[in-house]
Amino acid sequence: MKRLIATLRTMSSKKEQIDYIWEYYKLHIIGSISAIIFLGIMVGNIFDEEEKVFEVMVVSEASLSVIEQVEEDLSDHTFDAFTLFFEYIQHKGGKVEESAYQQMQKMSAALSVGQIDIIITDKALAKQLIEEDLFLPLSExxxxxxxxxxxxxxxDFETNEIYGISTKNAAYLDAPTFDDTFILVPATSRNQEYVQEVIDVLLP
Known part of the structure; x- marks a missing residue:
């Protein structure tokens, strides 16, 4: 710990310090967050029978107001077995903003425990996560x-399998920022049986 503090003191900006901590301690950070989320889910399952939640994570350049409009438009569509819930991380020019590091950590942790059922994101991030075996071929x-x-x-993102569907003409996702994003399904999704139902609504 003393060595870390000494190293951070030699850095001139907070961004440099954040980048250093993320580069060398991201596995510890993600592991800790994953453990906390996992424990929370386990406790919730034991003590409280809650309605199923189908979570859609949007990682894109869309503004918060655009995402809120999507949620509002979809609020009129009800699902019998679950509630549709949106999480959102904004990035610009293909790079996550400094303020979004915590959200990216949250995304990693949520993926590890199966909390995210669909991710909508751009080609660059999609390819990166596919290379890490974090998505399922859609045919599954x-x-x-x-x-x-x-x-x-x-x-197919230069693979032999179909992993994504373009959102360019998707119902409810009609903002220009969705012209270059794709729908993908995490391999860890706990609600895979409902993916077809949600996609049928987004892509009528």
Missing amino acids: VIDLNQINQEDYQLA
Whole structure:
């Protein structure tokens, strides 16, 4: 700890300090957050029978007001078995803002415990997470033959499997910022049986 403090004191900016801590201690940080979230989920399951939540994580350049509009538009559509919930991380120019480091840590932890059921993000982040084996080929969770490929582009991200569906023409995702993002399914999703139902709503 003394060595870490001494090293941080030699750095001229808070951003440099954050980058250093994230680079060398991210596994400890993610592990700690994952453990806390896992314990919280376990305790919740033991003491409280809650309604299922299907979580959509949006990591894009869209503004908060755009995401709120999507949520408002979808609020009129009800699902019998679960509640649709949106989480949001904003980034610009393909780079996560300094203030979003904590949110990215949260995303990593949430992925590790199966809290996120769909991620909507751009090609660069999608490819990175696919290379880390964090997404499922879509053929394992939905019927790709039901996707109208004249309206919705399927993406393999330079692999031999289809991992993503373009949101360019997706209902409810009609803001320009969704023209270059894709729908993907984390391998850890705990609600894979409902993915088809949600995608049918987003891609009618």
